Amino acid sequence: MRDHRLDRELAERTFGQTVAYLVASAERPDVAMGPARRVDFGVHSFVLDTINYTDFCLMVAGRYVHHVPHLPEQNTSEPYVLRDTVEAIKAAGFAIDHELWNATESDCSQCHAGCSDSPVGK
Template identity: 60%
Template sequence: MTAIAVGLRDPRTLVSPEVCDRLVKLIMRDHDMDRELAERTFGQTLAYLVTAAENPGTPMGPTPAVDLGVHSFVLDTPRYIDFCQEYAGTYLHHIPHLAEERDSQPMVLHGTIQAIRAAGFPLDAELWQAEDVDCHQCYACCHNSPKK
């Protein structure tokens, strides 16, 4: 049997350097982040959105930290629409949850984390509030775990 090395997908390759730079600057401006955190946030935003596009019908959602990048991207509509067309073939809607709708969030977040890893993207444990990126049990890595 021959082992095949599989590399991680780099979310920065999903958009042009110009779009990446623009969105990083928007995130920095809108959310008072330094460049390093804004770059990480946008990278995880791209990984999340592509994973959602590749898994239509699967309940997914970002953490509040990653959602900051989603909001900045959605508001830059020309670039967001181009991105959606390229990766989903349609507009990827962003539907915020109300407090009373958050009962299923731990399971949704866990599924999102698993799907991003399965899609081959690196996961930023801090932004996904995952204590253990390699977790496989729901409450072991969910940001709003009742065990925290």
């Protein structure tokens, strides 16, 4: 709420999707994943809460999960990353908040892959 001026309801939804993303990332290190822009707000806020984030990582992954931000020169619009991320989150047993994952960039990146549907539409 404080870091991104979100109301309580949206902040709680964002944090829930952040936790789902981080759990799925810890469970599936073999899958290239990345959060949608709106979920990334939650990731950044949580990482900065170092004591709670470290405890969470140790509990969920058994190790500290480092945050590696995308650099401008990297291809962050890989068309399958968000789709694979959403599928991994679902496989981990979490519900997807379509509003937070169905950001414009995820739909647009699918166009480059020749897909006609959003990665969260399934």
